[in-house]
Amino acid sequence: MLIAPISLPPDFSFTSVVRPRFEDHLPTRPVDRDKAESELSLNIKKATNPDETAPKQKHVRKCIVYTWDYHTSQSIWTGLRVQPILSDEVQTFKALILVHKVLQEGHQCALKEAQAQMGWFETCARTVGADSMKGYAALIRAYVNFILAKLRFHRHHKEFNGLFEYEEYISLKNIDNPDEGYETIMDLMNLQDQIESFQKLVFAHFRGSANNECRISSLVPLVKESYGIYKFLTSMLRAMHRRTDASDALEPLRGRYNSQHYSLRKFYYECANLKFLTSLINVPKLNHDPPNLFDLPDEGPLLPPRQTPKAPSPAPAGPSQAEIDEQARLLKQYEDKQAALKAQEEAERQRQADLAAQQQREFEEQQRLQAEQQRQAQEQLMRAQMDQMQGGRLAELEREILAMRGQYERDQLMLEQYDRRVKALENELGSIGQNVGAQMAGKDELIKQLQDQVTLWRNKYEALAKLYSQLRTEHLEMLAKYKQMQIKAGSAQEAVDKMERMERDVKAKNLELADMIRERDRARFDLDRIKASQKEEMDRLKRDLMFANERAEDATRAKSSELSGMMGTLNRQISELEEALREKRDRADQLLHQLDAKDDEIARLREEKDAELAIMQEGMDATIKQMSDLQLNQGVTDEAVNAQIDTLILDNTKKLNAIIDSILQACVEKVDDAIYELESPAQSGNTTATPEYVLSMIEKGSTESNEFATVFSLYLSGEAGGEHVEVIKRANQFAQTISDTLLSVKGITRLAQSDDAQDRLVRTGREAGDVLLRFFANLQSYRLAGIAPASRRDAVARQNMEARTALGNLNTVVEGMVKAGNSMLKNANGDIGDIVEREMLSAASAIDAATQKLQALLSRPRDSSRFSAVDLQVHDAILEASLAITKAIAGLIRAATDSQQEIVAKGRGSSTNQQFYKKNNRWTEGLISAARAVAFATTMLIEAADGVISGTHSLEQLIVASNEVSAATAQVVAASRVKAEFMSKTQDRLERAAKAVTEACRALVKQVKTITDKQSNGAADADYSTMAVHEFKVKEMEQQVEVLKLEKELTQARRVLGAMRRAGYHATEDDD
Template identity: 35%
Template sequence: MSSIFNSVKKATSLEESAPKRKHVRNCIVYSWDHKDSKVFWDDLRRLPILNDEVQSFKALILIHKLLQEGHPVCLRDALRNINWIDSVGKIYGNTGDGIKGYGRLLREYVVFLLKKLNFHKMYKSFNGVFEYEDYISLQTVSDPNEGYEAILELMNLQDSIDDFQKLIFASISDNKRSECKISALVPLLTESYGIYKFVTSMLRALYKSSDSYEALQPLKARYAQQHSRLYEFYADCMAIRYLSSIVTVPKLKFDPPSIAEPNNDSSLNLPPIREKTPSPTVSSTPQPPSPEPQNSIFDAQKSRGFDDGADDNDIFPNVQSNFASIFTAPEPIQIQPIQPIQTVQPVIDQQQQYQLVASQQRIIDLESQLFSIQQRFQADQLMLQQYDSKVKDLESQLQLASDYSSKTNNDNSQLIANMNNQLSIWKKKYDSLAKLYSELREEHLKLLSQFKILQKKAASAQEIINKSNKLEKDLAAKNIELANLIKQRDAARVELSRVKNDNNNTRNNPTILSLDNEVNSLKEQLIEESDRSNQYLIEIHNYKDQIDALQNKLNSIDEQSLKSRLLEKEDDVLILQQSVDDTLNKLAELQDEHEIQLIAMVDEQLHKVGDIIDIVLSTAIENIRNEIFELDSPTPAKQISTPSYALSVLEKSSSSLNDFTTLFNDFLIDGANGDPSAIVISIYDFFNSISTVISTGKSIITLTNEKDLGQNLFDDYKYVGQVVIDFLESVKLSELRLLETEEDKADKVIDGNFSVNKAIKDLEDSLDKLTPKLKMPENLDELVDQKINDAVNSVIEGSKFLNKIIENPDKLKVSSVDIQVSKAILSSTIFLTDAISALLQAAARCQDEIASSGKYKSRNEFYKKNNKWTQGLISAANSVATSTSYLIKTADGLINNSNSFEELIVASNGVVSSTVQLVASSKVRIAQMSKSQDDLEQAGTKVNSASKALVNKVKSLLGSQEPKDNVDYSKFSGHQLKTTEMEQQIEILKLENALDNARKKLGQIRIYSYHDDSDEE
């Protein structure tokens, strides 16, 4: 998403208000900062602007202001997107005004912008607001024809502005929602005033440089009219408070300024025309005009700019000649001898006085002219000195810049040499460090292995110590238990002595015996415990000996020295870590190289895939060229088609084109992740539909009874084919690889799509004139069902009729052999009618599926929305019913000897042609890969098979009934063979002429038959 996407989105919001100035300014500033406007156009086309009238109108206002105030590159980019601007004006057709009343405004705004862009395309020196400099006006009028044409173009553009502003004022109401429409007047004010000023300047320049004022009178009259209209326009703008608050409305005088005189109107900021006026330091004495007027303003500027001394050289001889004429002796006065001297002398004195005064006045005038020339010469000399000083300054700056550049280059070369030396030094250091690192690494690994062994031994010693501590604890517990047993033994002994003393005579007492036994058991336990404790003591001593040995061994190793050595090695490892990082960086570089190679391989595979797609496109182009050639050939049409069927196929072609464009752009964006198989399938689908469109053209052209209309249809069909060929040539990947950015490639594909769709739309408009206008009722769904059901019922009734004929062969007035032949023909016809019935039922199911799916509320709404397609469907259903009825009647007539075999073949071919149109009309709207589509295609295939079987059966019967030629040509002489051959050639030629005449007659019959059917419908 670009940085100005939000600004474009907010400037073209859905609210019916003026675009905010800050959003428009962001777009303008972006164009000046980046000197580019492609991002603006991409963001504008990405937004759903064309879905809403207000958004479309605000987008046009935004484009207009960007063309005026943006970078000059905006004008060139707008010319590249002129097709998209044109499409905005076609949203609501040629008559629709839209829901919110912006339809006509959009169309007129687009017309004005297209005229403006075409003007800038012809005159690239003009900017967006027609601001001017003197030299532009002079360059434009240096050639009177070019100046005259430029003024006419500017006035035409001014008239377009006037027409559009009148339309805006007519659509403005009193509510606040008119703010959006009023905001469109702001750029119109700026542009109209800029054109007005420029035209005024150029007209004055033309008047100054032209000798023929009569040729400029039409321009002057038109200029006066435009001034009057602009005066009214600005007065209307001043009356709108909102508009006058956001922009300064220009104020013009009621009468137009004089264009035949210099600019003295202070209300216009026009470039003044340079006149030959004296310097302000000269006396205020009135000055006469220059003795040598210039031929044109441009010549005056050129002579003044390139040869200032030329004027002086031209003027000084004139001054001298004037002085000479002043002091020339006057002619002698002829005095009549009869007059007295007193009467003539006063007259002579008065004449001399007059001559003296005139000479003095002339001398004063010439002196003032000479002084003004000297002043101008001094000013020019001063200007030349200033220019010389500026040139010297620039030369010195250029010399300093060249010196600095050479010094910088020397420093850079020296720096590069130093860097190369340092690089070689660091490379040597790296090699030595790498070698040292490998040695230290090996030693470090050895020390680590030794340290691990010591750690294992220390761990085993610690384990032994833990076991000895555990045994000591167990021994202490046993000692406590042994002390308790000793106490019990002493108590038992005391008890035993007491019993012995008390009962010396009762030793055999059972109690005493039990006590003895108990004492004996305690003794045994005591002995066992003592043996066990002795064993534990032995083990403890053994463990202590092992611990002492391990401890001595550990003490013998200098642990501190080992740790210090390990720390030193770790420091060395840290020092070498930088070299390891460098090595890893090199590995990363190698990985990048591998990735580059992998990308190159992927690009190569994409190039191969692109070559395959180009081959498929070339094949499609060749097939379409063949179809165009067939369209132009004199051979008759292969099948009969109607305009309704052609419109259905055109709609299918447009859908296939849009699918192909979408898939192709996705493939260009995805690159290696794209699916080329989908592209190939979409190409085949598209060019097959276009081939079908062109192939139907010859049949439809024959239906026209007007020569001009037929020629126009032929040109439209041929133009569609040529535009498709150009489009497929332009989207070849070999051509798209020449473009720099992906956006340019996508733009080229989209532009081609737009051109093809436009050509298809023009062909649809031409075919629509041939299509019968059916009177559609309110319930179109019922009408469609009725037509299909009528066709089904007609086929079913015909099949029943033929079955009755087969079941009652006795009613046939033919021989037994002919009965068998008739049954075979009837059986084939019944099989064909059953196939047609199945096809109609499949078509009915398809219609239910088509009308039920989608975003429409009901089937009736769907049929009304797709009115042209519905007409084609109804026409195809009527054609199937009519051709089937004709087939049944022909079969019945053939049985009754009232029709021929050839008529049955023609009827069968007519059935196939009408069913093909029905299948094509149904397939236009049905979803791809659906079950209904498969059933429909299978039913169509069965109809074709049944028709071929019937035709083959009839042809075989025709072949069996043809008389055999029993002439033996081997017995003929050479002359007879040559004569017979010539006779057969003459007969063939006659038959061919008869065939051509029959085809022409058939074409005329089809024309009037088609139009009669249209009138009946």
């Protein structure tokens, strides 16, 4: 770049601006080189640890002191290369901060030796990727670019120290040349722009919720270095303005200086608002307007000392006469020579005058050409300065746009947070609205069904009313006919009277009315016939009328009672439905009011947030000033206490997270064990499980999955209800439920219709188990550490959704094992609660009947002629054991009834019993099936005991019946355990009753086996020792053949038993 020469006074020198202070330094304290090397390596390791905190000042200070002690920094570079700082972005960033401070405050050798380490800096910039988890990638690359620019500046300007303090400035070579001074100022300003762009990038990478201490620590050397450059530029520009009159040529420098002044003032203002930064250094404060560069500085730099001229020596004493004569002679000779020389000189002067005139003309021509060149150079300089000013203004506008873009991004982040909160509230309100809509739709559908039923019964009632009106019409018609017959009978009597009068007239007029006699006789005959026919008709009509009246009365009474009962039931159901509808409408109105209140609250919160932001913005400066004054005195103590508190909180949090991780790992292992048992051919699982029970367990697992996900989300956000105890309890309950579900799935594989169905069931269970295993594993702290805190709740919800989907797939496969017509509730008439109670009462009645039958068998007469005394004792023992089982089963049914009533009372809430049973239809069917199984197993046990006594059944049948009782007992307990409350006393009583039944069954089986062993021991064993070899081999082969036949029969019997169980499960029992 062409720089126009500036006319400066001859005595001007930039050495007058600065004062040299740099001298050679030797260690003045005793030091141990080996110990210092080891301490230096340790200090570098501590200063560049992976913790996201600022490098401690004592470690950095020791590295700086090392360079002053030994006048070298090679050990520091060696220590940095040895440490694994490139593997972690935080360590890399802290290493750059350490190097920057050593270059600033270390010995001058650090700057010289750092010139050879530029490759290491470039390696630091290349090591970090395009993006990073902790957000240091862009900062590291920008920091490396700045340090490289600083090293390039010091390579060209070796006279400057690391902090650019003008007191430490030695000298500027050839600085009397204005071009070099101008270029030096431009290089300093370029470096100042690099500092400005890097500090803006640091502020843009601050995180709102994370610890920014490491990022803030990088601003400390930037503040020092920028202030040193600023002071030197101020002094240097003042000196140039004071020593030259070409102020127009310095106008670009003044404009750029003023722009950097405002940028530095803003930078120092933002730094003063950082508590951590103000506790480390005193942030400079600049005036609002830049200093006047035309004024003299308040405290100018000192000039180097000048040598004072020496005083003249005193004159010597006067000469003698001989010396005077000699001097006169010499003077005469000198004058003669001078005269000759003068003539010669005069001639030479004339020649020189001619030559000077010619040179003057040439010089004036050169001056004219030089002035023309200077004018052209000044014009070109002015154009270049204008272009540079425009470029500086453009750069300033770009920086302002970058700052505004950073502020816009921060505002956008805040708005996104509010939008996410509002969207979450809207989603919550939407889900509430959907739930209300679904409930209202369900209720509307139920009301529609009831209205259809009411319409059906109304149609039936209208048909019966029509039939009644038809019968009444027929009855009235019969009454009308009866009256007509009575009228006819009356008219016949009148005819008889008339005939009598005619007879009297005939007697009077025998001669005139002779022909009327025959007519009279004929009329009498007709009259008798008509009377007879009318009497028979009247009797028949009376009988029909009587029968019709009786039928009408019976039909009226029956239909009236039936209609009254139906109308009462329907009116009661309609009133209940109207009440439920009224409650749901009230609930919907309340939810709508809550929705309006939430909307108002959201609007109010927005207004309050806007007002709070405005108030906070207004009071920010005053508050920060007061806080800075207070924190100057209390900052160190508060930081130490806060650091200790933060350390304790962090340690406790780590311990609690470790406990949660261990609990989740235990849940993973529990689910993994259940998956192993599900896939293991040697395990049979829960052999007493049924598909209804498995469906209820899957439903319970889905519910507990939602509860666990909700509690864990509250735990992540630190809200109420998300305590560690709740997380541990919910996790253990959920894992136990999943383990029981998988074992029950293994148990119902015995009911599958084919091997493909078994494989599909096991495969679906395995897939569900794997999803739930990943659910627990992905919630551990080391896995959540890689997810942003704002997205962790979404990750939990996503895992919960996957778990519910896997359980839904398993539910679909298990539902395929339940036939459509096998539902006990679809074809049920009446209240479902009444059905459940009826089944429980039926089971209790069957048990009571069994107990009475056993007592009757115990009190039977002993037939000693048929059975021996030992057989009678065996029979009594069997009956007593069976009676103990029935008594235990009776206690089990009572405990199951109490448990069922407690579950319904606590689970139904504000709904009715029928609604609770319908909502949990799978559990209800399982409970009914368990009650029926207990009743059926007890009946089979009594029949087997009776058959053993009467000789129609074997002891093995009694053992099988006892095992069936144990299985039915386990089914009852499992059905109640699905919905039982935690630590329920009724559930404990049910468990104890089931244990009593199991022990009674075990005692019966043990007694029967004892009897069987006695019978088998009573048979005489053959003496195989006396047999011949051939006979022994024949007997052995016969026994092997017998064993093979029995094993074949056993395999076939087991196959048939499995097929019967699969077919028998889907069969529907008939209600007797």
